[in-house]
Amino acid sequence: MNEFMGSLNMLKNPAILLFILKGVAFTLIISVLAVVVSIVWGSILALVRNYCTAPGQRIFKWLATIYIEVFRNTPLLFWIFIGLVFFPAPQLFAHQLFGLSSVETKILFKATVALTVFTSAIIAEIIRGGLNSIPQGQFEAGFSQGFSTVQVMLYIILPQAYRNVVPTLLSQVITTIKDSSFLANVATIELMARVKKILSNASIYNGTGTINVSDVFVLFGCAALIYFIINYTLSCVVRHVQKKTQNAAQSYAAPAAGDTQPVTGGNG
């Protein structure tokens, strides 16, 4: 019981709380940045893979396909390790930033780039799913109205494709938040790594002089609770959006043929 109170007292220490909260901020910043950049880059990849079929452009289609398949079929940690060695970090990031040392800032940049290139391949496939669900008639209608290819994509195809995949994209945000914990393997930046660091120093803070089992449960339990609150809120939003789009589709017309509902959170 004494040990347990000691572990709980650690969470009352303002320095430790601030340390953990900074981790939460980093986790969110890294994930949101990765997803936003991935949506842009993933859309380009998806469009190239789907529509660069003219003989002169086919090489781009192959390149996009290779990119997507390579990143989809290898682990994230693999790319983080590679990023640490091979990705160049601009000198801009070789400074102390938000309480990180200059080395950690560089690692933060490289690992975020690795997370982004990995996530962009998955998001490209999600957006491609949305593009494939748009009937051919939409293209023909656009062209018949005198739109150019770029205009058809921008004004007719992409808005519909995005609307179809909003729930899947949101659940990809959940996956990315969970995936950002992989950064714990290389540096103490985000939530998971910080909790692990506190655990390794718990004997100093909990007043008993040793690391106890209760420390493991209290510290990781606290981290699990934070992750759970963030992700559960998001998954409730996902369900709400899904219901809304389903209702909209039903009230608009009889459900379209082959309109299968995606299984959410497809990427573990």
Add this chain to the structure above:
Amino acid sequence: MSGLFSESAWMMVWNYRDTFILGFINTLETSIAAIILSLTLGIVIGLMAMSTSKVLRTINRVYVEFIQNTPLLLQICVLYYALAFSGYKLGILITGIISLGVYHGAYMAEVFRAGIGAISKGQFEAADSQGFSYIGKMYYIILPQSIKIILPPSVNQIVNLIKNTAVLYIIGGSDLISLTYNFVTGATTGGAYAPAYLVCGALFFLICFPLSTLASIWESNLKKKDGMGAAKEKKVAEI
């Protein structure tokens, strides 16, 4: 990317090929055991969602929501450190198998739930009216029909599970990624970054690419068939 064409680096990788083979075998063993565990958990927990008992449905919801909304890395750390600090010793691979199996079991449960939920209610009622037991109903009537819906997403989950064996690194694992990292940073073997990572990535790609391609082919076939089936039903309804 220096070192990719250096002969000595490639020779070093070749001399230490046993490291990569060992890692590959460990990753495969862990994955296969974890796949079996996750499929078992997935079926059991997935069927709970379909049951009439409120307790079983609550267990399903709590399990799925809690496991899906926390990172795998956190779960494996809790399991490993909780056991380590209370004096029990579980092998690293066993720890990995349990946590991977439990984590992907939650995803499998959702896949099974969606697959079984897609079967029309009449099938359940028909089976009941013919006097099938619960097991018989599921085994002979429901699961054979839902298997084609279940198969593509569950193969995708298997691919994710194989990729996620990388989490073993945080508890000092002996899977392919960890051994590769130890190889490139080791005192006697260090430096051969490009060839070692290329070999490691190629090995992962070799297993995962066929599986994920198979899953997407099945999925698109299913969608085509589904579209035709729905169109036929519409026609029948119009008549």
